[in-house]
């Protein structure tokens with residue numbers, strides 16, 4: 001019975017490369033997901049386990065990050081062309097390469113009517129939410145309204161620190177005075193009235209939170225959440241409480257020193273999990289009782 005190896009290729013999928021250009025105070029961001037795949041003389045790797053021709057997928061990954069700094073990512077087309085040519089031209093067994101790149105859009109955050117230098121909001125609208133509870137009938141009826149949003153993804157490329165934390169024998173985290181901070185925010189705010197211009201308040205609450213995220217020289221995501229909630233309560237007397245839930249979407253500085261390449265907070269690996277999950281409620285001292293406003297949200301037992 002004749003058996004032979006058919007089509008095959010191999011590579012590293014979903015390299016989450018984030019390149020920040022920070023030569024001037026006005027930073028630029030390129031946020032991409034890169035897949036590499038090589039085709040060529042890899043018969044022996046499959047049939048007898050001979051790795052003699054196999055450029056490791058790990059090396060392909062490192063090349064993606066190194067090229068982000070060495071060649072830059074002026075366009076994803078040119079970046080992918082550079083990678084493909086490199087793999088094919090520098091490796092005899094490689095006859096072909098397929099590089100697939102997705103680029104995620106970021107729009108500059110607006111603060112005080114102007115584009116911000118180092119804060120962006122991920123393109124594509126967030127999801128607006130409303131949770132309404134009505135209890136009772138006639139003169140005994142009470143209504144609670146919670147406004148909110150989710151999937152508001154925001155990132156700042158500087159203006160974030162994290163240090164001064166306790167250490168124990170398991171601590172490896174290095175303190176930092178300059179890091180990327182990013183989150184995909186979930187926020188809900190509890191109104192104390194229904195006499196509200198819902199659209200206008202929604203737009204303003206979102207803007208206040210984005211501006212607080214952008215402008216605070218943050219010492220922790222916890223401090224940023226508190227500042228966001230405080231900004232909303234200070235501007236909106238009709239809101240009694242803001243609840244915030246924020247995954248800390250870690251961006252790790254990629255170690256390019258191993259290749260003799262300097263990386264001063266320019267090339268990052270955007271890790272998807274695990275993530276820190278920072279959650280806080282910011283509430284007025286004299287907030288009326290929430291009653292059933294928060295009870296049994298979807299997923300309450302999940």
Ligand SMILES: O=c1[nH]c(=O)c2[nH]c(=O)[nH]c2[nH]1
Pocket residue numbers: 162173219220221222248276278
């Ligand atoms: O803003 C942060 N808050 C934390 O609690 C924390 N913990 C951690 O490892 N990194 C961070 N960052």
